[in-house]
Amino acid sequence: MNAISMRICSVLALCMLFACSPGKNQKQQEAVNDDDAVTAPFGNYASLASSHVIAYQDSLLFFYNVDEDMVVPFHLQEPDEVFSFTFDPDGRHMYYTVVRKGKLTLRQATFTDGAPKLEDLADLGLDKEDCIHQCTGENSSLVYRKGKLIFQSGFSWDGYSFSKTHIFTLASRSLQKDVDMDTAEQFFAGYKQETGADQFVTKGKLLYFRSGKQLICVSDKLKLRPEEDADDFGYLWYQASPDRSKVAFTAYTSIGDLPHGPLCIANADGSNQRLLAEDLAASELSPIWMGNKLYFIDQDSELEAENDGDCTTSLYVTEPETNERSRMFDRVRRFAIKLPAK
Template identity: 30%
Template sequence: MKKIFYTIVLIAVVLSCTGKRQSGDANGANALTFDTIRVLEKIKLLEYGIDTLPRAEVFIELIYPKSCSPKTDLKKLQSLFYEIIFDEENDSPSSLEQTLERYIKSYTEEYRENARYFEEELKESPHVDMADEHRHYNYSPYTRINNEIDFYNKSLLNFTSNFESVQSGRITREIKYSSIDLISTKKLTEADIFNSGYKEELAPIIRNKLLEAVMELFGNVESDRDPKNSFYDFYTIYANGNFMIDDKGLHYIYNQDEVTPPIFGTFEIDIAFQEVAHLLNPEILSSMGINTQDNRKKSGVRNKTGSMAQQEETNRRRDYSEFPIAYVKEGGLYFFNPENQTIKRFTEEADSVFNCVYSDKDNMFYYMVSKNGMLSFKEVDLAVTPIQISLLKGLKSATQDFFSETYGEKAALSFINNNLLLECDFEWDYYSFSKYLEYSIDWNTLSKLDGEMFYEKYINFIEREGPDTDYNPIFDKAKPLVISEEQIDGDELEYYLTEESADKSKIIFAILVGFGDLPHGPYCVANADGSMMKLLNDTDMGSKFKPVWCNNNAVYIRKREIGEYEYIKELCYTIASTNEVAVIDSNVDYYAVRINGSTHF
């Protein structure tokens, strides 16, 4: 195998590279420091294939111990660190380079096992140019591995390992918690910190924590469903070994699809020492510098209440300004950041959220809630902590009046020139809403505009200039994506440019394949030069919600069939480096993207 090239960024720090704080004396009592290494490996599917054929990408960003106390064997600590992250078992310590080479070699061998399937496709379709990048969909996986340092003192080191894989549009994530005893250089297990017989007594505590988390997800949505039925088998859930411990308690994580269906996502639960004091081995914990009796000690960053430093960390985690995508799912408001694939629920809102929009000039965020069957406007500054929500104005119209009668889609909310515009008054003659409710943020007034009044007032804000580039030669490349080869010569398609990305390096366009009451056809995403063209399956230009750009990520909702007359709406985005599709969340019925308040016009 060819030699691996590493791009290395060395960061000499006293505190952790992730910004986490340590317990102990920063002037020398705690000698832990860290460096960071970043690796991007591109692996061809066919070992001697050309560059235009499929390939996998592996990106690794690893924060690892650079130095430690003389009482700790650094090489042994580093080797254990790598073993945990890459799930290895070694008889002797390994260097970082050895570990990475083994991982890339193993990944390459496993990936190239798919080469025979690709070669079979080449033989079965000799007339098809398999060098076209849109043919690579099932053979171009993307894998990302990174970690975070969560907590450390002179005797204990906690970190989180994150794994993400994108294959054929499906995104898989796994998170692992780890605690290392720096004295013995050993990863802690539950048997190390609990007294014997802990399993049966710990299990109900964990089950109740998980149950509380599920009930919080339901929020104020009325349901006769027993929350326990949301789990695969509630009464068989036990401690899973995926935990870390600090001076405030234990922290467990249950990954997506581990105890509930994937739609519920990942569960993080915190268990205070008081809740499990009767199960713990206090001597072991004391030897690691953990005092289970003093919960006021300034240390760690996993805590949700307590000292000023801890409260600052809590407030930092509640800063929603770093999330450029917002969406509504079952009445809950969520935020997503495609850069780090992080989802955060807006827990500060108790009412059912209907729709939302970002301001295009500051950190203000506007949304509507449905309470007692009526809608109201609300606003919040996403960059201010603690979060402060303001009620702007209530409507006298029922929530049910703001759904389209074609596909049952919610009326769009837009931000234009410091006004909020809400679609209203659906008319079958137009297969759309025909008017707009205009709320003036400056004057706190509400008025109604018909279509003519709206366009006369806002045409200068919503009208866009045509592209400087002629994309028709690129559009022609999309024909094989939607038409079988027998039909290619006889069918004429129409293409409509939806939007260029902000830097004009990528485009979204629609392919008109039929016309009933509304135009129908899927959307495509491609680089501006026509490369990496991807069909956005299960999309339709007849829907009122169009794909939009979030930087160079196309964000859209697809309606995927899961059974006869059964569909699920999934919020998706394209990964900027490959244009591959990844799923953000399911059962999403509204979304908004920062930088474009008038997305839906």
């Protein structure tokens, strides 16, 4: 598998950290960018298991209930540094890694009424530093699929990606370390199919969405690559919204050590095509749909100007009517979507 192919598999499957080193920020610790948001402890928050929640983190981890405009500080329950996290599709569990004496431990949070039940699942035996992307500074992601968790370690400069893949099976609580390439590719291929990536087709420089028997072009109005040379052009990540009314995708318009290019959105009929972020192709942090809104992290130029050019990222969300983006929370470096508990 060549470097670009491996990069495509990773970007399609993994959802974690934007390429800025983490650091504490007083405003983020307070966890309130929205003056109207209410902060509530887990023990007094009975509706957590049934709510749409976004988890987001700078150096601390919070949940934000979209429906009730309520912030819930998870770090008051979890004293260790959270390194990566993901939710199951049933919305009842969060799986996450924490750092203890420089090494990663896998843990589970089970959501019921009141405070979550927290427990260790496995000592992964991996050094924290070995699970950080040396080129982008991103943490290795934790991905859930069909009762299994996958994560990577061992950054390699040969392919500008992690070289080792590990799988934890929840039912047996067993860990497979450094699985073979075929096993990793099967996992990523299944994830790609489940997210609807197989509904997209590329023809030349254009991306098409398959709607029934029709192929609808969703990139022709964006002028992503005005030059004639197509050697450094392609699409890394593409996904339809759950109701198939919208599509989003990342295009790479040039390749250095890593691919570079914008995040885009369009209606599924090809209308209302927009650029959402100038350069997200190199990030391991894939955008996430919740309904027909797309959530994603991007560099925040306004805050960078206020902070003397220091790298600052914020969480953005799109408006379904216009496909335009708006800032949801500032100083956000990681996030995931927790669906309502089934």
